[in-house]
Structures are given as structure tokens and as C-alpha cells.
Amino acid sequence: MVIVYMCYGSAHSSVVAASIHVGLLPTDRVPTYEEIISLPHYDKTSNNEIGTLFYMGKDEFGNEVYIVGARNGRKIVTKAIYSFLSLYGISKKDILVVDALPTIGLTTKIGGITSRRLGIIFLGRPITVYGILKKYNNFVKLVTDVKTKFQIRS
Structure with a gap:
């Protein structure tokens, strides 16, 4: 199965959710600031x-x-995504596209706009991390739900 976590800019919520999913971030505790900013693609997508x-x-x-x-x-x-992969014989049931954007709050959105859109990275990036840490349980729940659905479907 192919699992795609999707968000607004592939810089924050999708990165965190996918990182939890593949074990780069913990499910049993809130990660540190350093763990978040060291993730591949975190707050870096152009x-x-x-x-x-x-x-x-x-x-x-x-x-x-x-x-x-x-x-x-x-x-x-x-x-x-679904239609393109179907051209290659990959069934819709073998692809799961997950919208990760609802997991974040206003703080992360403000930080994301500041960092990615306005280019004020030194200010925006810490704000995004603060917002992610405040809502981290939402991410863990999303990934847990996705994995549960996958186990039911396989």
C-alpha cells in the first residue's frame, strides 16, 4: 500500500504525521523542538x-x-493521485491519501505563513514547532487511526 499524507505546503502537518507513521517521531511522548526541526522536509518545502x-x-x-x-x-x-496511479494498474484500495491539515491549529498556520510565505524563517519556524507540540496528540491520533484502517483493509 502507498500512503500519502497531504497538507497545504508539505512543510509541517504532513511531515509530522508521516514521520510518526514511519517511526521518526514517538507516539508515547511529545517530541522535543530539536526532534521536530531535524525532520526531513520540515519547514523547507519551496x-x-x-x-x-x-x-x-x-x-x-x-x-x-x-x-x-x-x-x-x-x-x-x-x-x-488516484487517477494517475490507476493508469499504472494500482487500485484505489492500494492507495490511502490522508489530509493532515486538520491536525494543526492557528499557531502553526501563523508560523507557516511567517516562515514559508513571508520568508521570515527565524521567527516562523519556532512558531510552527510550538503549534505542532501543542497539537501533537492530534497527529498521534490521526496516524493511529490510519494504521487501524490499514489493518482492517489488508
């Missing part, structure tokens, strides 16, 4: 990379896990 799938690793079941940023076109990007 505008021209929106819509690009980034490989994050394999989970314990051997599923490949990716992230993608879709801006405000998450429904369209989801449809495009």
Missing part, C-alpha cells in the same frame, strides 16, 4: 515543490509513506 511527492520511508507493514503539499486544491490533488 513554492515550486508544491504538488511534488516526497518519500518519507516505510512503515512496519512495508507500506511506502509519502508527503505532498496541495495548497487549497487537496480534493483535486487527491483525485489526480
Whole structure:
């Protein structure tokens, strides 16, 4: 199975969710600031990379896990992923696209705008991490739910 965590810019919520999924972040505690900012792709995706799938690793079941940023076109990007992969004989039941954006709050959104859109990284990045840490249990729940659904489907 291919699992794709999707968010606005593939810089924050999708990175954190996918990192939990593949074991780069813990499920039994809130990670440290350093653990978050050291993640691959965290707060680093540029505008021209929106819509690009980034490989994050394999989970314990051997599923490949990716992230993608879709801006405000998450429904369209989801449809495009499913339709493109179906051209290669990959069934919709073998792909799971997960919207990670609802896991974050206003703090992370403000930090993301400050860092990614306005380019004030030294200010925005710490704000995003603070917001992620405040809502970390949302991410753990999302990933746990995804893994539970996967086990039911396999």
C-alpha cells in the first residue's frame, strides 16, 4: 500500500504525521523542538515543490509513506493521485491519501505563513514547532487511526 499524507505546503502537518507513521517521531511522548526541526522536509518545502511527492520511508507493514503539499486544491490533488496511479494498474484500495491539515491549529498556520510565505524563517519556524507540540496528540491520533484502517483493509 502507498500512503500519502497531504497538507497545504508539505512543510509541517504532513511531515509530522508521516514521520510518526514511519517511526521518526514517538507516539508515547511529545517530541522535543530539536526532534521536530531535524525532520526531513520540515519547514523547507519551496513554492515550486508544491504538488511534488516526497518519500518519507516505510512503515512496519512495508507500506511506502509519502508527503505532498496541495495548497487549497487537496480534493483535486487527491483525485489526480488516484487517477494517475490507476493508469499504472494500482487500485484505489492500494492507495490511502490522508489530509493532515486538520491536525494543526492557528499557531502553526501563523508560523507557516511567517516562515514559508513571508520568508521570515527565524521567527516562523519556532512558531510552527510550538503549534505542532501543542497539537501533537492530534497527529498521534490521526496516524493511529490510519494504521487501524490499514489493518482492517489488508
